[in-house]
Amino acid sequence: xxxxxxxxxxxxxxxxxxxxxxxxxxxxxxxxxxxxxxxxxxxxxxxxxxxxxxxxxxxxxxxxxxxxxxxxxxxxxxxxxxxxxxxxxxxxxxxxxxxxxxxxxxxxxxxxxxxxxxxxxxxxxxxxxxxxxxxxxxxxxxxxxxxxxxxxxxxxxxxxx
Amino acid sequence: xxxxxxxxxxxxxxxxxxxxxxxxxxxxxxxxxxxxxxxxxxxxxxxxxxxxxxxxxxxxxxxxxxxxxxxxxxxxxxxxxxxxxxxxxxxxxxxxxxxxxxxxxxxxxxxxxxxxxxxxxxxxxxxxxxxxxxxxxxxxxxxxxxxxxxxxxxxxxxxxx
Numbered sequence: 001x002x003x004x005x006x007x008x009x010x011x012x013x014x015x016x017x018x019x020x021x022x023x024x025x026x027x028x029x030x031x032x033x034x035x036x037x038x039x040x041x042x043x044x045x046x047x048x049x050x051x052x053x054x055x056x057x058x059x060x061x062x063x064x065x066x067x068x069x070x071x072x073x074x075x076x077x078x079x080x081x082x083x084x085x086x087x088x089x090x091x092x093x094x095x096x097x098x099x100x101x102x103x104x105x106x107x108x109x110x111x112x113x114x115x116x117x118x119x120x121x122x123x124x125x126x127x128x129x130x131x132x133x134x135x136x137x138x139x140x141x142x143x144x145x146x147x148x149x150x151x152x153x154x155x156x157x158x159x160x161x
Numbered sequence: 162x163x164x165x166x167x168x169x170x171x172x173x174x175x176x177x178x179x180x181x182x183x184x185x186x187x188x189x190x191x192x193x194x195x196x197x198x199x200x201x202x203x204x205x206x207x208x209x210x211x212x213x214x215x216x217x218x219x220x221x222x223x224x225x226x227x228x229x230x231x232x233x234x235x236x237x238x239x240x241x242x243x244x245x246x247x248x249x250x251x252x253x254x255x256x257x258x259x260x261x262x263x264x265x266x267x268x269x270x271x272x273x274x275x276x277x278x279x280x281x282x283x284x285x286x287x288x289x290x291x292x293x294x295x296x297x298x299x300x301x302x303x304x305x306x307x308x309x310x311x312x313x314x315x316x317x318x319x320x321x322x
Contacts, residue, residue, distance in 0.1 A: 021217065021219070021300075023219045023221065023298075028221070031289075032222070032289040032290060033289075035222055035223050035225075035289065035290070035291075036221065036222040036223075036289070036290050037220070037221040037222075038218060038219075038220055038301075039218055039219040039220075039221070040216065040218045040305075041216055041217070041218060041305065042217050042218060042219060043217040045214065045215045045216075045217065047215075053206065054206045054208075054215045054302075055201065055202055055206075056182065056202070056203050056204040056206065056243060056280070056302060057199060057200055057201045057202060057203060058182070058184045058199075058200040058203060059197050059198070059199055059200075060184065060189070060197065060198040060200070061193070061196055061197040061198075062195075062196050062197075064196075082217060084245075084247070084300050085247070086245070086246070086247060086248075086249075087247075087248065087249065088247075088248065117300075119217070128192075128193040128194075128197070129193060129196070129197055130196075137184075139182075139245050139278075139300055141215075141217060141302060144201075144202065
């Protein structure tokens with residue numbers, strides 16, 4: 001069993017896999033007569049294939065605890081998938097680079113800090129949604145449309161502190 | 162001065178203007194081996210014109226208090242604009258139907274209940290972002306790209322309880 005220790009999520013460390021949605025290191029535009037600070041374009045929405053549309057959904061998830069066994073990773077070759085917590089939930093992010101099959105030596109685990117969302121680039125391998133501490137509610141922006149947009153690969157991993 | 166009393170936001174009342182993003186009256190899919198309930202397709206993202214892309218941003222806004230004077234409404238003819246609160250913030254939504262100039266007799270004001278986001282349909286007239294109670298942080302999904310995508314019309318309105 002391959003064991004991973006999660007790292008704190010940072011934009012730089014996550015760059016090979018997608019975007020961290022976080023305003024704290026971004027310069028805002030000031031709009032609405034000074035009332036609002038606007039932090040634009042925090043994630044790249046990939047939409048591939050045909051007849052696609054971007055889709056807004058909500059995910060309500062039971063929490064996981066560490067150590068966590070992970071039996072599969074999945075990827076969406078035709079679209080990105082963004083997750084933003086709606087109540088400052090921390091969550092676990094387990095990813096491997098897009099490309100061929102998963103190479104266990106390249107899998108990384110991250111823990112968010114409650115201010116962060118993530119956006120998996122199209123093709124990035126990732127574990128299913130894993131919120132920590134409490135039931136979690138997330139806004140999800142991904143691709144809807146025809147085409148085979150979910151591959152799964154069996155793995156044998158444990159994430160432990 | 163035209164005075165409006167805000168109504169509690171409901172999906173039915175808001176239907177002429179766009180979507181209420183709320184999972185409470187939607188049947189979920191159960192995914193991730195039972196860990197997650199997925200409430201899909203809660204808003205229609207309008208993207209019109211050319212060379213557009215959907216965009217994910219964060220808005221951080223100072224709160225407003227009622228009675229609130231509103232001096233202008235704006236509309237985005239080329240794209241929808243969705244707002245989802247990240248900390249259960251309540252917010253004020255002032256809208257008028259898409260079409261020609263604003264007719265003050267058709268303006269409506271709503272107050273959300275903390276579980277709700279809204280998505281303004283392309284062309285729906287609306288007041289700028291107005292969070293209640295506390296500083297608010299919102300995830301925003303709208304259209305980026307060329308084209309004239311913001312019209313403004315002066316109005317003279319007061320929203321009061």
